[in-house]
Amino acid sequence: MVKHxxxxxxxxxxxxxxxxxxxxxxxxxxxxxAMRDAGHGWMTEARAALLGHIGRRGTPQSxxxxxxxxxxxxxxxxxxxxxxxxxxxxxxxxxxxxxxIVVHTQKGRLALxxxxxxxxxxxxxxxxxxxxxxxxxxxxxLEALALPQDGKNPGDRGG
Amino acid sequence: MVKHxxxxxxxxxxxxxxxxxxxxxxxxxxxxxAMRDAGHGWMTEARAALLGHIGRRGTPQSxxxxxxxxxxxxxxxxxxxxxxxxxxxxxxxxxxxxxxIVVHTQKGRLALxxxxxxxxxxxxxxxxxxxxxxxxxxxxxLEALALPQDGKNPGDRGG
DNA sequence: CTTAATTGTCAAGATACTTGACTACATTTA
DNA sequence: TAAATGTAGTCAAGTATCTTGACAATTAAG
Numbered sequence: 001m002v003k004h005x006x007x008x009x010x011x012x013x014x015x016x017x018x019x020x021x022x023x024x025x026x027x028x029x030x031x032x033x034a035m036r037d038a039g040h041g042w043m044t045e046a047r048a049a050l051l052g053h054i055g056r057r058g059t060p061q062s063x064x065x066x067x068x069x070x071x072x073x074x075x076x077x078x079x080x081x082x083x084x085x086x087x088x089x090x091x092x093x094x095x096x097x098x099x100x101i102v103v104h105t106q107k108g109r110l111a112l113x114x115x116x117x118x119x120x121x122x123x124x125x126x127x128x129x130x131x132x133x134x135x136x137x138x139x140x141x142l143e144a145l146a147l148p149q150d151g152k153n154p155g156d157r158g159g
Numbered sequence: 160m161v162k163h164x165x166x167x168x169x170x171x172x173x174x175x176x177x178x179x180x181x182x183x184x185x186x187x188x189x190x191x192x193a194m195r196d197a198g199h200g201w202m203t204e205a206r207a208a209l210l211g212h213i214g215r216r217g218t219p220q221s222x223x224x225x226x227x228x229x230x231x232x233x234x235x236x237x238x239x240x241x242x243x244x245x246x247x248x249x250x251x252x253x254x255x256x257x258x259x260i261v262v263h264t265q266k267g268r269l270a271l272x273x274x275x276x277x278x279x280x281x282x283x284x285x286x287x288x289x290x291x292x293x294x295x296x297x298x299x300x301l302e303a304l305a306l307p308q309d310g311k312n313p314g315d316r317g318g
Numbered sequence: 319c320t321t322a323a324t325t326g327t328c329a330a331g332a333t334a335c336t337t338g339a340c341t342a343c344a345t346t347t348a
Numbered sequence: 349t350a351a352a353t354g355t356a357g358t359c360a361a362g363t364a365t366c367t368t369g370a371c372a373a374t375t376a377a378g
Contacts, residue, residue: 015278019302020182020186022228023305031176045176062324070365073327073368078365096325097374097375126175134300142179204334205334220357230337231356235358237334257343257356258356
């Protein structure tokens with residue numbers, strides 16, 4: 001099946017970017033599959049990321065844009081989708097008639113509770129797989145990478 | 160600008176999946192930008208990943224599918240695009256009239272050389288940012304995660 | 319009041335995947 | 349050799365997640 005392997009072994013990419021991509025995709029697949037099994041078939045990783053940024057009292061859409069580092073239109077599309085699934089809802093901001101505040105619905109809070117549990121389970125599986133030391137080192141390194149460097153937000157341009 | 164931050168601080172997602180996604184996106188953006196500056200505006204991370212899997216003597220498309228962990232149709236689309244850019248070309252396999260072997264063109268080899276240099280530069284920047292120990296730990300952890308677990312290839316189904 | 323900035327929407331498009339249906343060729347088996 | 353099964357690749361269509369550009373409504377600053 002893999003008869004050409006010998007002559008191509010040298011070609012395997014082994015840089016951090018590729019590994020990050022692989023790991024990110026694997027995590028995503030595991031999470032979405034577990035959520036689907038828990039009855040939340042509408043969940044995707046992008047949606048999970050957005051949901052995690054919404055506070056208890058709700059969060060203005062503009063704040064989500066600032067935090068997520070993607071364009072406001074991307075945020076809007078995610079919010080549109082989640083609103084359609086009745087996971088969140090948009091309420092007017094009493095202090096600013098332009099703004100809309102994104103809040104969890106009851107269904108959204110239930111989903112979020114399951115999501116948190118599942119994330120913890122996946123993290124524990126990873127910890128078991130890597131060993132505590134290596135897992136903690138992974139987390140530490142990823143957190144350091146997440147710190148703003150030149151920090152350009154792609155959404156800051158258009159308007 | 161971020162006036163609701165206080166009440167939402169608790170909501171920041173801080174799990175490994177989200178960090179992986181962030182880091183993967185950042186790496187990708189840095190790589191593609193550097194390649195564009197080097198005159199390879201057609202480059203994307205997905206294309207880079209595929210190119211890295213092609214050996215010196217070429218590699219059958221089916222082997223690329225096995226290695227990349229994505230569907231054969233996704234591989235085909237990437238190959239189609241790269242063939243259109245004249246980065247690679249498909250030649251018939253003399254031993255199997257079904258198969259096609261994907262080989263680099265001259266233009267492809269030049270691009271790959273720049274890509275390798277840029278990847279090394281980005282890795283060194285990361286190493287400088289994280290410190291050697293933490294960077295090596297990151298690499299080690301990601302490699303461990305890349306090892307097949309249940310190893311289901313999503314492309315193995317359809318056909 | 320005028321100008322500039324912020325907030326959000328609508329429309330369109332690019333990228334990177336997916337599943338499903340199909341053809342052509344190769345391999346195994348009866 | 350003929351039938352069944354498996355493998356390599358293609359074509360078509362759809363989904364998820366981003367992008368840029370153009371715009372309207374509102375607020376803030378001069």
